[in-house]
Amino acid sequence: MAWLVDLIREFGFGIVFLNVLIEQLGAPIPAYPVLVITGALEGASIVRLLMLVGIAVFAALIADVIWYRAGKAYGGAVLGRICRISLSPDACIRQTESVYGRWGPKSLLIAKFVPGFASIASALAGTVGTPLSTFVLFDTLGALIWVGSAVFLGSLFSSTVQDLLDVLTALGKWGLLLVLFVFAIFLLRKWWQRTRTLRSLKMPRISVPELAGLFTQGLMPTVIDVRDATQYKRGHIPGANLWSVRSRQGDKAHDFLLPQQAHPNGLVVYCDCPHEISAARIAKQLQRAGFTNVRPLVGGLQAWSAAGLDVAKPPVDESPEGESTKAEAPLIP
Structure with a gap:
């Protein structure tokens, strides 16, 4: 376990960059704990803390712009692919559409705190035509809030984090096994939640x-x-x-x-x-x-x-706000 702690101390910025990038691209590898630990290790230097925040925000922005571009180019197909690899299907497209439809780009300010929301929200922003400059502004602010909170917690409780790392180092290989065990439990819990959700929704369907x-x-x-x-x-x-x-x-x-x-x-x-x-x-x-x-x-x-079947779309003449002037078909009389 000591070598892992030394690795974080030596290459913490690089590990944070890769971890944040991979997580924001959709992999179930939590970056928040790594941000907290690295923030604790760098807590003595304000300059290095600011560098840490900048690197992590940059990594998140790279991933999010990739999803934004994919959503703009391929539309709903990208949203479906994200949900297929998501371990949180209950936080998938309809819920994201509802939140983004209500709050727009402002929802990106809290997107990274909601499991399964960040990647879908980025792709959805591209799908619905949110201007790139607006997306980058709110996404950057959201990443700053997310990264900043983790780094702040790490620096605030740096002594506690250091004590925990010392305990894990003293445990040697058992400390490493404990970390791997906790991570495996996290993945298994997410997998079980997904499986249980899909089983609970089994019912006859129509093609x-x-x-x-x-x-x-x-x-x-x-x-x-x-x-x-x-x-x-x-x-x-x-x-x-x-x-x-x-x-x-x-x-x-x-x-x-x-x-x-x-x-x-x-x-x-x-x-x-x-x-x-x-x-x-x-x-x-x-x-x-x-x-x-x-x-x-x-x-x-x-x-x-x-299947090549007709899709009803809004008429060409739309209101100044971009919404169709045609009334929606009511569900009730």
Whole structure:
């Protein structure tokens, strides 16, 4: 264990740079503890602390701009790929869209404190067309808050951190094994949470060809889009209803949804999340509310669009704010 502590002391800045860069690119390797430890080791020098903060912020900005560019170039496909490697699927696209849609670039100020949010928010900023200068400004401020808090805690509790490192060094290889054990427990816990989430959302689904076939036959199910309103306005399945904010606040969806007899062909729920996580969550909620024939759409809007089927988009004439002047299809009468 002593060699590992010496390595951090000798090459702390380089380790921090790589750690922050890799974590912000999506790998489940927490950088915050390393920032705290390095801040404790460099606490005696204000100049080196400032250098540490600058290096870590620069690494975070590199990763975030990569995701921003990817989101700008490839759109929703990038968001889906991020969620596929994420160990926190419950913090995936729909939740990020909701927060970013409500707060815009300001949400980047706290993005790095929320597991699974930072990479998706960066890609989403590119997808929705946030100006690069605005993105860089708020992302840099957010990285400064995140890095600065870790370095400040490390320097504030430098003696405590030093004592802990001394104990681990005294333990030798057992100290190293203890650190590896804690890291393995962290990964296993995240993996188990992901697996449990996916298992809890297992239910019958409907494929894009099946849904298109129902449309062709005139057997129109009620289609519900559970994505954020901004994404809905940018394109959705024709005739789909936007899942209103009000319907997300509890399990009493039957209080304001149309009565069940008004859905003779069932309900189809879709999103843009891997494994249809968001759609399956809402489908489960509707089932608890008493709706029996509810199925998520496999692949969501991306699969629908990839099949060459029509996607409803806002008219050319839009309001000065960039929003369509066409009213959204209501979910309730």
